[in-house]
Amino acid sequence: MAKKERISAQDVLETISGFIEVFDVEKLKKLDKLDALDELAPIKTKQEELEKKFTTVEQKLSEVVKPGDFEDKLKRRDEAFNKAIKSVPTEVQVKNEPVGLAQKDRDALDELHFQLKKSNQRFAIFSQIISSKKIWILSLFMIAGLSVGTTILVMKDSAAEWAHRAFVAAEEAHMKSPAEEYSKAYAEMRDGWKSRKDCKGRIKGMESEAGKVRNLENIIYDYTGEEVEVREYKINIKKEQMARLVCYHPSTDQKVNYRIHTTPEGRVTKVEMEKKIKSKMIWEELKSVSGE
Numbered sequence: 001m002a003k004k005e006r007i008s009a010q011d012v013l014e015t016i017s018g019f020i021e022v023f024d025v026e027k028l029k030k031l032d033k034l035d036a037l038d039e040l041a042p043i044k045t046k047q048e049e050l051e052k053k054f055t056t057v058e059q060k061l062s063e064v065v066k067p068g069d070f071e072d073k074l075k076r077r078d079e080a081f082n083k084a085i086k087s088v089p090t091e092v093q094v095k096n097e098p099v100g101l102a103q104k105d106r107d108a109l110d111e112l113h114f115q116l117k118k119s120n121q122r123f124a125i126f127s128q129i130i131s132s133k134k135i136w137i138l139s140l141f142m143i144a145g146l147s148v149g150t151t152i153l154v155m156k157d158s159a160a161e162w163a164h165r166a167f168v169a170a171e172e173a174h175m176k177s178p179a180e181e182y183s184k185a186y187a188e189m190r191d192g193w194k195s196r197k198d199c200k201g202r203i204k205g206m207e208s209e210a211g212k213v214r215n216l217e218n219i220i221y222d223y224t225g226e227e228v229e230v231r232e233y234k235i236n237i238k239k240e241q242m243a244r245l246v247c248y249h250p251s252t253d254q255k256v257n258y259r260i261h262t263t264p265e266g267r268v269t270k271v272e273m274e275k276k277i278k279s280k281m282i283w284e285e286l287k288s289v290s291g292e
Contacts, residue, residue, distance in 0.1 A: 159189035166203045172210035174229050174248075181206070216245060219260055223271040223286040226251060237262055259283060 166185035170178035188199035213230045220228050232246040243260040257274040272283040 159186050162186075162189045162200060162203055166206060169203065169206035169210040173206065173213050174231060216243065216260070217247075219268060219271065220245070220247060220258060222290065223288055224273075225289045228256075231255065237264065237266055 163182045163186035167178045167182040170181040175181065185199055185203060188195050212235075213233070216230050216233055217228055220226075220230075226249060228247040228249055230245055231248050233243060235243040237243070241262050241264060243262065245258040245260065246255055247258055248255050259272040259274075260268060261270040261272070262268055271286045273286055275282055275284045
């Protein structure tokens with residue numbers, strides 16, 4: 001169904017008023033001259049009655065709906081809208097409240113201030129040295145320091161330095177001819193880049209071997225009180241938890257076999273020395289000289 005359009009009372013009033021205006025009063029007066037005609041008298045009478053009815057309806061409608069009501073409503077609505085607009089704040093209120101810092105933040109700022117102050121002091125001293133024309137003294141110290149550092153680096157990487165390291169490692173590992181190791185290392189270090197690299201790697205391996213030998217000799221010394229030379233050794237801590245040694249005793253000019261028992265972590269638990277009793281070889285447990 002089509003939606004019926006709602007007609008307001010104002011629309012009805014305006015329609016009727018317009019309809020009444022159709023009746024021209026001046027023309028009706030002209031018709032008064034034709035009163036003699038009997039045919040027009042009934043029409044005039046009905047017209048006057050209809051005019052009275054429309055006037056009565058217009059008066060009643062005017063009492064119910066006044067034309068100015070809509071204008072008043074629009075005016076009141078505009079006033080309310082303007083009042084609402086004025087009530088909306090147009091400025092943002094900002095409160096200026098002091099910001100507080102935690103104690104740790106204050107401590108951090110104090111530390112930063114202290115470090116900056118120290119840096120400024122050092123810079124001030126440096127500036128004073130420059131301004132007092134003592135910069136040449138500082139330059140001498142810097143040049144001397146660079147020269148010494150460069151010399152040390154060159155010496156540590158020189159052929160003589162690496163040859164000396166090879167000689168010491170060969171002696172501590174009780175190799176046959178430490179002198180030959182010195183000569184060999186010196187010659188290799190004066191050769192090309194690859195030869196120098198290989199020589200350095202070999203000498204570092206010798207130094208690692210010498211360290212192991214020195215550690216084993218210290219263990220034997222703790223249980224015998226004698227300085228020995230480890231000529232041969234075999235360490236198998238993971239499987240046997242033991243190290244087997246052949247040591248040379250300079251005091252007796254003899255070679256003696258030893259066994260060092262350890263934990264899986266390598267801590268020494270027992271040291272044994274091979275001993276011959278009545279043509280029979282036995283392992284005798286040694287006690288620590290220090291009593292530990």
